[in-house]
Amino acid sequence: MGVTETAKSVIINTASGSSAEIYLFGATVTSWKAGGKERLFVSSKSALDGSKPIRGGIPVCFPIFGPPPSSPAEYASLSQHGFARNQTWKLDKIVMDRPEGVSIRFLAPSPPSSFQHAYKLAYVVTLTEHQLSTDVHIVNESEEQEFKFQALLHSYLAIPDSSKIKITGIDKQTNYKDKILDGQILQSDGGELVIDKPIDRVYQKVPSQEIHVDDGAGSGFKVRFRGFEDCTIWNPTEEVGKNIADMEDKGWERYVCIEPGYVREFKTLAPGEEFIGQQIITAL
Numbered sequence: 001m002g003v004t005e006t007a008k009s010v011i012i013n014t015a016s017g018s019s020a021e022i023y024l025f026g027a028t029v030t031s032w033k034a035g036g037k038e039r040l041f042v043s044s045k046s047a048l049d050g051s052k053p054i055r056g057g058i059p060v061c062f063p064i065f066g067p068p069p070s071s072p073a074e075y076a077s078l079s080q081h082g083f084a085r086n087q088t089w090k091l092d093k094i095v096m097d098r099p100e101g102v103s104i105r106f107l108a109p110s111p112p113s114s115f116q117h118a119y120k121l122a123y124v125v126t127l128t129e130h131q132l133s134t135d136v137h138i139v140n141e142s143e144e145q146e147f148k149f150q151a152l153l154h155s156y157l158a159i160p161d162s163s164k165i166k167i168t169g170i171d172k173q174t175n176y177k178d179k180i181l182d183g184q185i186l187q188s189d190g191g192e193l194v195i196d197k198p199i200d201r202v203y204q205k206v207p208s209q210e211i212h213v214d215d216g217a218g219s220g221f222k223v224r225f226r227g228f229e230d231c232t233i234w235n236p237t238e239e240v241g242k243n244i245a246d247m248e249d250k251g252w253e254r255y256v257c258i259e260p261g262y263v264r265e266f267k268t269l270a271p272g273e274e275f276i277g278q279q280i281i282t283a284l
């Protein structure tokens with residue numbers, strides 16, 4: 001019961017039988033079991049030794065999402081999705097440890113020397129019987145300078161067959177950047193999304209802040225977000241997935257990424273200001 005820390009990860013359990021494992025590397029949630037089932041996908045070919053970001057679970061993307069921008073220089077030199085998913089975090093404290101729910105907080109280490117900004121990045125993971133909440137807290141600790149960032153939780157939700165799922169909740173007329181179509185900005189028709197070809201879309205300012213995934217096998221997920229306003233939906237299918245070195249064979253059939261974030265632009269924090277981005281996933 002409760003919280004167990006090992007050299008590489010922290011495992012949390014509730015009395016109802018749900019559990020989660022969070023690697024200190026990237027503060028990546030690598031397992032979430034609810035209702036007797038594993039709810040997150042991790043590729044069996046993923047490195048778990050800190051040599052590469054973990055391919056699956058819930059990597060934390062910060063301070064950028066996607067490829068780096070052309071300026072300013074300290075952002076332009078970052079690697080795809082930023083450095084937080086490659087850093088070794090530490091368990092800061094147990095926020096709550098009760099039979100019905102466990103909540104723990106992680107702290108990110110200092111940024112690389114090329115990225116000298118005074119911020120604090122904390123991550124709170126809360127587990128109850130059917131829900132996993134993951135919240136990023138970012139404080140601009142500078143007394144004079146603004147701090148700009150993007151943040152996103154790159155959740156790989158486990159499903160039995162991606163060709164059978166239906167995704168709903170993106171409101172009609174929500175703008176999205178279609179990365180498959182060279183970054184064109186298009187508008188959602190508000191209908192169901194299915195995975196019958198590669199999908200890589202950044203939905204911008206989603207009014208509902210709630211996405212449903214029906215896995216076509218009597219189960220699924222509800223993903224709510226607060227503070228975060230955007231949501232990326234990604235599945236490479238075989239066409240793109242077969243070229244991802246650390247993706248297991250047919251791995252793309254076993255997950256869909258629903259990724260709440262603040263990524264359509266940079267979020268700017270005034271000196272002393274705090275941002276909280278929250279993801280609440282319910283296993284259905």
Ligand SMILES: O=P(O)(O)OC[C@H]1O[C@@H](O)[C@H](O)[C@@H](O)[C@@H]1O
Nearest residue numbers: 080081154179200201232234259
């Ligand atoms: O291989 P990475 O860096 O983990 O990224 C995987 C995918 O992550 C998604 O969030 C992006 O929208 C895709 O464009 C990207 O391919």
